[in-house]
Amino acid sequence: MAAPVRGATGAGAWRERGVLVSLAIPVVTLAVMLPRIVSVALRWDPTHFASAEVMAQGGVWKAAFAGPRPFDLVSLVLMLAPLAILIPALAAVGGAFRDWDDFAATGAALSMLAAGLVAETLRRAARPGLAVAVTLAVAAPALQWLAHNSDVDRGLERARAAVGEPPARAGSERASIWDYLGMRNYQLEHWQAAAEAFRHAVETAPSPRMLQQWALAATMAGDLETAREAYHRQLEKEPDSYSGWLGLAAVAWRIPDLAECRRALNRLLEIKPGDPDATQRLRALEAEEARRAGGPP
Numbered sequence: 001m002a003a004p005v006r007g008a009t010g011a012g013a014w015r016e017r018g019v020l021v022s023l024a025i026p027v028v029t030l031a032v033m034l035p036r037i038v039s040v041a042l043r044w045d046p047t048h049f050a051s052a053e054v055m056a057q058g059g060v061w062k063a064a065f066a067g068p069r070p071f072d073l074v075s076l077v078l079m080l081a082p083l084a085i086l087i088p089a090l091a092a093v094g095g096a097f098r099d100w101d102d103f104a105a106t107g108a109a110l111s112m113l114a115a116g117l118v119a120e121t122l123r124r125a126a127r128p129g130l131a132v133a134v135t136l137a138v139a140a141p142a143l144q145w146l147a148h149n150s151d152v153d154r155g156l157e158r159a160r161a162a163v164g165e166p167p168a169r170a171g172s173e174r175a176s177i178w179d180y181l182g183m184r185n186y187q188l189e190h191w192q193a194a195a196e197a198f199r200h201a202v203e204t205a206p207s208p209r210m211l212q213q214w215a216l217a218a219t220m221a222g223d224l225e226t227a228r229e230a231y232h233r234q235l236e237k238e239p240d241s242y243s244g245w246l247g248l249a250a251v252a253w254r255i256p257d258l259a260e261c262r263r264a265l266n267r268l269l270e271i272k273p274g275d276p277d278a279t280q281r282l283r284a285l286e287a288e289e290a291r292r293a294g295g296p297p
Contacts, residue, residue: 053172068167152188156181163200175205182213191221202230208238215247227251228260242271249281258292261285 049060057063065073122131149155163169163177182197198214215230231248238244249264262285268278 067170067173071167156184159184171204175201175203175210179205179210179213182210182217186213186217186220189220191217195221195223195226198230199226202233206233206237208234208241208244211237212241212244212247215244215251219247219251224251224255228255228257240271242268245271246277249278253281253285258285258289 054060054063057066063069118134119131122128122134159177159181163174169177178197178201182194182201185191185194185197194217195214198210198217201210202214211230211234215227215234218224218227218230228248228251231244231251234244235241235248245264245268249261249268252258252260252264262282265278265282265285268275269282272278
């Protein structure tokens with residue numbers, strides 16, 4: 001946008017078609033998107049930026065500089081030095097390795113503005129050959145960044161470094177990062193790594209959801225006793241969880257601990273009377289008990 005505006009001459013230059021179009025595009029876009037932007041901001045921004053934990057630390061500004069955040073901000077300054085004045089407002093809650101996409105929209109908009117200013121500067125300097133150097137200088141780190149984020153193993157190592165190396169993270173941040181590592185490894189079917197990550201996550205944030213994720217990952221890794229322990233801890237917090245009791249029944253069947261399996265299935269039928277899945281599993285359990293006792297199935 002900077003090029004047509006600056007390149008035009010005369011008092012009425014702003015009325016030229018190209019200038020009007022370049023001005024109209026952001027105005028129309030804002031008119032269309034503003035209601036949605038406001039709605040999203042009112043609904044989600046308080047959750048992300050003014051959570052109970054943030055307010056307990058004294059508000060958004062104090063929380064932005066709490067714990068290891070200053071170190072994160074220094075790292076971002078090195079990445080976005082020209083925009084350093086805005087860094088406190090842009091600090092990624094989950095760390096730059098995870099929430100780098102938070103900067104994508106703003107970065108793209110500022111990049112377009114910078115490109116227009118650079119293009120106009122080079123045009124006036126009458127040295128178009130410098131455009132090649134500028135393009136390469138921009139493309140090289142961009143390609144490096146894309147390559148880095150397409151390497152799954154190194155990306156996960158970077159996330160692990162955030163919780164395993166100085167500076168020490170707050171408990172909630174460690175839990176969030178370990179939770180991410182658990183989910184990502186689970187998606188990749190790295191069952192042992194997923195179970196280990198969720199084990200770390202529940203050390204500081206033993207929510208029912210994380211405990212169940214730990215149980216599922218441990219089950220897939222073949223560590224049935226750990227899975228049973230995780231289900232027990234989940235069900236202490238969430239005694240009416242259908243999926244929790246179902247998972248415990250499945251794990252107990254595989255151990256095998258038929259008494260535990262029966263207890264879990266009976267609890268399932270208390271939560272959901274007549275449930276066909278629980279009923280079918282209970283019949284299979286009774287048949288197995290009869291087989292072991294030497295009686296008819």
